[in-house]
Amino acid sequence: MSTYSDDKPGILYVPAWDFVVDDWLHCRMAILRSVENGFSMVRAARRGRLTINDQFGRVTSEANCSNDKQASLLGDVSPHHIDTLYARFGNWLGAVCLLATIGFIVLASLNRD
Numbered sequence: 007m008s009t010y011s012d013d014k015p016g017i018l019y020v021p022a023w024d025f026v027v028d029d030w031l032h033c034r035m036a037i038l039r040s041v042e043n044g045f046s047m048v049r050a051a052r053r054g055r056l057t058i059n060d061q062f063g064r065v066t067s068e069a070n071c072s073n074d075k076q077a078s079l080l081g082d083v084s085p086h087h088i089d090t091l092y093a094r095f096g097n098w099l100g101a102v103c104l105l106a107t108i109g110f111i112v113l114a115s116l117n118r119d
Contacts, residue, residue, distance in 0.1 A: 014044075014045075014087045014089075015045045015087060016045060016046060016084075016085030016086055016087045017045060017046045017047065017048060017083060017085050018040065018045050018046070018047050018048075019047075019048050019049075019050075020036060020047055020048070020049040020050070021049075021050055021051075021052075022036065022049055022050065022051040022052070022054060023051065023052045023053065023054070024051045024052070024053055024054025024055065024072070025053065025054070026053055026054070026072045026073060029051065029053070029054035029055045029070070029072055030055060032051070032054060032055075033049060033051065033054065033055040033057050033068075036049055036057075037049075037057065037059050037063050037065065038063070040059060040061065040063070041061065041062065041063040041090075042090060042092040042093070043090060043092065043093045044061050044087055044088040044089055044090040044093055045061055045087050046058075046059060046060045046061050046083045046084055046085065046086075047059050048083060050079075051071070052071070053071060053072055053073075053074065054070075054071065054072060055068060055069070055070055055071075055072075056068065056069040056070075056071060056077055056079040057079075058079065058081040058082075058083050059083075060083060060084050061084065061086065061087065061088050066081050066082060066083060067079055067080065067081025067082075
C-alpha cells in the first residue's frame with residue numbers, strides 16, 4: 007500500500023468538508039497528519055477552516071468559512087519535505103501498545119491463580 011509520504015511530497019493540497027461544529031478539530035487532525043508525514047499542507051475546507059501549515063505544524067495562515075461565510079486565504083508555505091520516523095517505519099507504536107496490553111492481560115490472568 008502506497009502512502010503520500012512514500013512519494014516525499016513537499017506540499018499536499020487537501021480539499022475538505024467540515025461541519026461547522028467540528029471544523030477546528032478536523033483541521034488540527036489534518037495538520038497532525040502532515041507533521042507525521044513531513045510535508046506542508048494547504049487545506050481548503052467547505053464550511054470550515056482554511057489553513058496553510060508547514061511540515062512542523064506551524065499554521066502560517068488561517069481563515070474561517072463556517073456558517074456559509076465566504077473566505078479567501080493567501081499565504082506562504084515551504085515546499086520542503088522532511089523524513090520522519092512515522093513515515094519511515096509506519097504505525098509501529100500502535101502495534102507495540104496492542105501487544106503490551108495483551109501481555110498485561112495474560113500476566114494478570116496468570117497471577118490470579
